[in-house]
Amino acid sequence: MSLGGFSMFDLYKAEAEQHGRALSDGLVALESATDPKLVEPLMRAAHSIKGAARIVGFEQVVTLAHAMEDCLVRLQRAQEPIVPARVDQLLKGTDLLVQSAQVAEADVPAWNAAHADAIAQLAAQLQQPAAASAPVSDAPRSAADILMTAPAQVAPSAVAGPGTTEPSQPPAGSSTSAAVTTSSSAAPPAVPPSSTVAQPVHAAPNAPATTKPVVGESSVMVRSRNLDRLMRLSGEGMVEARRLEAMQVRLRAIRTRERALEDLFDRRRQQQDVSDLDLEQAHAAIRGEVALLEADLQAHLRRTEELSTTLHHEAIDCRMRPFGDACLTIPRTVRDLARSLDKDATARLEGQSVSVDRDILRKLEAPLTHLVRNALDHGIESRAERAASGKRAQATLRVSAVHQAGMLVVEVADDGRGIDLARLRTRIVERNLSTPELVARMSDREVTDFLFLPGFSTAKTVTDLSGRGVGLDVVQTTVHEVGGSVEVHTELGRGTTFRMRLPVTLSVLRAAIVSIAGEPYALPLARMERIDRLDHHTLEHVEGRLTARVNDEVIGLVRGGALLGLPGDAEGGTLAVVSLRARQRTLGVIVDGFLGEEDVVVQPLDERLGTVPHVSSASVRQSGELVLILDADAMAIDAARRLDEGTLRGAAAGSEDAGRRVHRVLVVEDSLTVREVERQMLTRAGYRVDVAVDGLDGWNALQRERYDLVLSDVDMPRMNGLELVRRIRADGRLTHLPVVMVSYKDRDEDRLAGLEAGATAYLTKGAFHDRTLLDTVADLIAASAG
Amino acid sequence: MTEHRPLTQAELEANAQAFARVIERERATDVHAVLARVGSSWFAVPAARVLRVTRAVAPHRIPHRTHRALRGLANIDGEVAIVMDLASLCGFGWSPSGTGAARMIVVGERGAAWAFEADEVPGTVAGSAQDLLAAPLTVAASGAGFTKHLMPCATGHAGILDVDALLAACAEAVRA
Numbered sequence: 001m002s003l004g005g006f007s008m009f010d011l012y013k014a015e016a017e018q019h020g021r022a023l024s025d026g027l028v029a030l031e032s033a034t035d036p037k038l039v040e041p042l043m044r045a046a047h048s049i050k051g052a053a054r055i056v057g058f059e060q061v062v063t064l065a066h067a068m069e070d071c072l073v074r075l076q077r078a079q080e081p082i083v084p085a086r087v088d089q090l091l092k093g094t095d096l097l098v099q100s101a102q103v104a105e106a107d108v109p110a111w112n113a114a115h116a117d118a119i120a121q122l123a124a125q126l127q128q129p130a131a132a133s134a135p136v137s138d139a140p141r142s143a144a145d146i147l148m149t150a151p152a153q154v155a156p157s158a159v160a161g162p163g164t165t166e167p168s169q170p171p172a173g174s175s176t177s178a179a180v181t182t183s184s185s186a187a188p189p190a191v192p193p194s195s196t197v198a199q200p201v202h203a204a205p206n207a208p209a210t211t212k213p214v215v216g217e218s219s220v221m222v223r224s225r226n227l228d229r230l231m232r233l234s235g236e237g238m239v240e241a242r243r244l245e246a247m248q249v250r251l252r253a254i255r256t257r258e259r260a261l262e263d264l265f266d267r268r269r270q271q272q273d274v275s276d277l278d279l280e281q282a283h284a285a286i287r288g289e290v291a292l293l294e295a296d297l298q299a300h301l302r303r304t305e306e307l308s309t310t311l312h313h314e315a316i317d318c319r320m321r322p323f324g325d326a327c328l329t330i331p332r333t334v335r336d337l338a339r340s341l342d343k344d345a346t347a348r349l350e351g352q353s354v355s356v357d358r359d360i361l362r363k364l365e366a367p368l369t370h371l372v373r374n375a376l377d378h379g380i381e382s383r384a385e386r387a388a389s390g391k392r393a394q395a396t397l398r399v400s401a402v403h404q405a406g407m408l409v410v411e412v413a414d415d416g417r418g419i420d421l422a423r424l425r426t427r428i429v430e431r432n433l434s435t436p437e438l439v440a441r442m443s444d445r446e447v448t449d450f451l452f453l454p455g456f457s458t459a460k461t462v463t464d465l466s467g468r469g470v471g472l473d474v475v476q477t478t479v480h481e482v483g484g485s486v487e488v489h490t491e492l493g494r495g496t497t498f499r500m501r502l503p504v505t506l507s508v509l510r511a512a513i514v515s516i517a518g519e520p521y522a523l524p525l526a527r528m529e530r531i532d533r534l535d536h537h538t539l540e541h542v543e544g545r546l547t548a549r550v551n552d553e554v555i556g557l558v559r560g561g562a563l564l565g566l567p568g569d570a571e572g573g574t575l576a577v578v579s580l581r582a583r584q585r586t587l588g589v590i591v592d593g594f595l596g597e598e599d600v601v602v603q604p605l606d607e608r609l610g611t612v613p614h615v616s617s618a619s620v621r622q623s624g625e626l627v628l629i630l631d632a633d634a635m636a637i638d639a640a641r642r643l644d645e646g647t648l649r650g651a652a653a654g655s656e657d658a659g660r661r662v663h664r665v666l667v668v669e670d671s672l673t674v675r676e677v678e679r680q681m682l683t684r685a686g687y688r689v690d691v692a693v694d695g696l697d698g699w700n701a702l703q704r705e706r707y708d709l710v711l712s713d714v715d716m717p718r719m720n721g722l723e724l725v726r727r728i729r730a731d732g733r734l735t736h737l738p739v740v741m742v743s744y745k746d747r748d749e750d751r752l753a754g755l756e757a758g759a760t761a762y763l764t765k766g767a768f769h770d771r772t773l774l775d776t777v778a779d780l781i782a783a784s785a786g
Numbered sequence: 787m788t789e790h791r792p793l794t795q796a797e798l799e800a801n802a803q804a805f806a807r808v809i810e811r812e813r814a815t816d817v818h819a820v821l822a823r824v825g826s827s828w829f830a831v832p833a834a835r836v837l838r839v840t841r842a843v844a845p846h847r848i849p850h851r852t853h854r855a856l857r858g859l860a861n862i863d864g865e866v867a868i869v870m871d872l873a874s875l876c877g878f879g880w881s882p883s884g885t886g887a888a889r890m891i892v893v894g895e896r897g898a899a900w901a902f903e904a905d906e907v908p909g910t911v912a913g914s915a916q917d918l919l920a921a922p923l924t925v926a927a928s929g930a931g932f933t934k935h936l937m938p939c940a941t942g943h944a945g946i947l948d949v950d951a952l953l954a955a956c957a958e959a960v961r962a
Contacts, residue, residue: 519846564849606859606868608898610961613850618859618866626846626861680844 008056009105015052016061019045020098021328024091028331030075031087032346039076043069049097060112060119061100067123068093080129084339089125091332096122222318230318233311240304247296254289261286312601316507317355323401323410324352326364330372334397337376344393345380347372350400356408357505363482364410364502367475371412371498372397374471379416379496389493391415407484408504413497419490421447448488452476475500480633482506483526511600513627514578515592517561517568518683522600522619522629529579529586531594536575545650548577548588555579556643557588557651563639564614567662568683580636587639590651598622602629614638663781664688664705668698668712668724669742677768678711678742685774695719699727702734708781714743714754722757729758738780742767817913819937821944822891822904824872825880828944829904830911830937835949837892837899838863839907845869855959860901862892867899870956876932893949900956911939921945 026042050065068090074080096115103111261282268274331347338345356364380395387393398413425439428450439447454473475498479486484502503509503526511522512531532550539546539557546557557577561569569592577588600619605612605628616631642648665687669675675691682689690705692698696719698712710728714721721741728734741759743750746766754762760780767773793801819830820839845858855874859866869890873880889907894900918935925933925945932952933945 517847565852566847566849603866606866606898608868608957608960609848609851612848615849620861620864620866624843624861626859626866628846628849628859 012052012056012058013101016049016097016101019049020094020101023094023097024332027087027090027094028335030082031084031335034082036076036078036082039072043072043076046072053100056105056108058100058108058112060115061097063123064093064096064119067126071126088339089122091336093122093126221321226314226318229314230311233307233314236307237311240300240307243296243300247293247300250289250293250296254286254293257282257286257289316505319357319359319505319507320355321358321361322352323354323356323361323408324349326356326361326368327352327399330368330399333369333372334376337373338380338395341376342382343376343380343395344383344386345376345395345397348396348398350398351402354401354403354408355504356401357503357507359506360408360482360502360504363478364500367478367486367500368399368410368412370471370475372399375412375414375416375496375498379414379418381417385417403504404501408502410500410502411497413495415495418492418494418496419448419451419488420492421490424448424450445487448490451488452486483509483524506602508599508601509629510597511629512578512597513595513600513621514560514576515595516564517566518592518680519566520595520621520625520627521560521591522598522627523578523632524629525597528632529581532577532579533574533594534577546590547650550577550579550586550588553586555586555588557590558639558643558648559651560589560591562648562651563589563635567686567688569662569688580632580639587636589635589639600627600629662686662688663708664690665777666690666692666698666701666705666707666710668692668695668710668716668721670694670713670716674713674742674765678773681768681774682711682777685777687777695721695724698724702728702731702737707737708784709777710737710739711777712739712741712759714741714745714750721759722753725754725758736784738784740773740776740780742773816915817918817937817946818910819912819944819946820891820907820910821939822889822902822907823941824902824904825878827873827876827878828939828941829872829933830939830944830946831891831893832946832949833910835893837894837896840890840892842888842890842903845901851960853959855956857903860890862890862899862901865896865899867892867901868956868960869901869903870959872902872904872952875952875955875959894953900953911937911944913937918946919943 022045023042026038026045030038030042046065046069050062050069053059053061053065071086071090075082075086080086096119100111261279264274264279264282268279327349330349334345334347375397380397381389381391383393386395392415396415398411400413401408401410403409421444424447425442428434428439428447429436433450433453434442452472452475476486479500479502482502483506484500486498486500488496488498490496510525512525512528513520513522514531515521530551532548534548539548540554541547542554547554548557549555559569560578561567569590576591576594578591580587580589598621600621602617603619605615605617614631614635615628616634617629619627619629621627639648643650663686665682667675667678667682667689669678669691670693675693679689679691690701690707692701694716695712698710699719701707702710710724712721712724721743725739725741728737728739738760739758740761740763741754742763742765743754744765745751746764751762761776763773763776767776818833820833820836822829822831840862843860843862845860847858848856855871857869857871860869871880889904890901891904891907892899892901918937921933921936932948932955934948935946936943937946
């Protein structure tokens, strides 16, 4: 049976997911509020799932939903109190209901069979009074259980526990000394992982690891408001495009009038009776039309620009999802985890409607979960400890999002015990990460940064949840991946806040466009230290390697082309140096030039290429030209590694570089176009090319630098090619330098004049169109080297 | 309203012949290809596999990728395509002339397009499968294996490219 393309089973899935989420959220709220009035929507949700499950033949779901509904009815009528043990059972049931929505239609009988026992057991418990139905082994989601399904690893301790009995700690009851472990004597005790895993519900075959549906790349949810606006804007775009037609008509009118004016001129030339007034009138008519066209065109340009900008923003907006989407599971996680740790905590979510790029949102989920677990495990104190320090019994974990100065700021804040920075400083010294003197001088911010180091942990006790020294570094890595940062603010005894600053969208980034080996690359501004234009002669040589003084620091330089494995680095008077930082070292990358700053729209790199080192993505510039977006961090780290290994060498002071001899060619040509064609051709063929705009310029370049070949035009201002060759041949150092003359003049006498002046070869500009030029250059360089 | 009447034998035969003529005509031109010249070699690219033919744009080289056949990436009408050197893939030397290649043939699927530079793309040719010649041994056996048949064209013969084999070689080259 199908309904408008959806099968009944699809509808069941949608219903089970929707009502399942309502049940999950509602139950957590019910537990803290214990208000029977909150039960009714939950009853309806269970009832709806029951009805839908019956239609598609999900017998076990019917049984379970029925038992849950009965139980909820009793709660609503206040026939039994709302206690956590009961909520546990109902949540466990809800998990199963949501899980059932993930089952393929064909697998329903198998699912029914696999879950029959577990559901019968749970249904029986739901019928019994709550107190009796909460045996020790039935804690539904112990810490260990959650750990089993936790993404990757657990967070380390960020906090000095009270068990360390630092003198600065407030006095606490003796029972709190092991608060961060799960072996607290208070009920309900956590169970060892093995017994939890052995429970039938968790051992169900093919049970999905999570209850979240897997979202395919092929379809995304877009708010209908967005879509409406896109439609409207694209409609306006069409209207704008049609205006061009009207302008074309106007242009034709101008043409006609212009022809009329031409006629008048002709007639006047033929001494016919055309007065100045006639001409002036005809001219004025044209001028009027042109003015109108110009006004039209200007208005059109303005509107088109506005329109395309709005359209672009709207399209970006389609990528946005509310921050709340990343928080769906947080209230439940906090509730379950707090219960398993015998702590009393509640989640407070703020800024749920804040728009976040869906890619960032997806990446945010794991770090958020890490930080929430971390806060519950280490930040939030046990009930006893909170009571002893006079705090409100229930701890609050605040998860918030807000847009601030073009960035998305996400905070996870607890009102727990805070981080003991004095102890943290001691720990840094104990771990030999720094000296006592240095640590004493470090700011609080610098000290808390150590928490993000891989393997750094302050927890004395390794608990099941955390304290293994992994986790916070993962948070930092993930945040860095999307171009963000993370920091910690803490106040001893008052709480800890982790603040993540993230870009609002990943689809547009501000970048510096630089030219490397003759081609454009984009470097995200957020990821580089600075760009300096330096004059070649200001560079210093250390052991024959180029160094530059940037910001009162002498930094080593590598050539961008050498780093990217591309021949054709430019070399000349002024150069641009991009400073990158990795592992406390600054490295200067020499680029051919700085082409400007642009917003680039990020496009993923073609999957067929696999991973390309140092390149993160591609983009198309406004000119239509393709740029590759560089991963500055990877470049800096990799360059540092390769320099250490000796597989990359710092830029040499001479022309020799990176172990391989790159031949240098001087192009002397006054036509910009021809010069550029020659430069690009030779650069692509692997030569390092310098250019000069005429003979004199070329001669000066030859005085400064050494070249393997000169490619020169014949006719040029100031000093022509023939004169240049004569000077070269007259200079003792340059006598043997190959010179190729390239000219449009193809007569024999021209050729002869060139060769007589001393040119090694004479080519006509037609040589561009095949390999002649490149072959000649290669042959001559090889001959002169041999 | 006209009544349906059974067709006579003569009418049926006439119809059958009419259909047969259509089929014959189709058979006469059952190979459609886009002609392209790379250096002095002529290629015939099956038209069904060609996405578009455009003015050539200079490809952007890809760092750390040194395969001779991989020319780089280019924005072709708003889509980023991988530009390959057909000559290198076939094993003969060719480089675009000074101002770059004149044309690009874009082959494959949207979103996963491959572009090949060519000196000229004069148009399409159509021919019958019966007119095709087997590629000479030097091409079919010892060449790159992209050409199994030759197709007559105005300038002589063009090698019909086996696009699947070519694209498989491309996919291998870009990962090298």
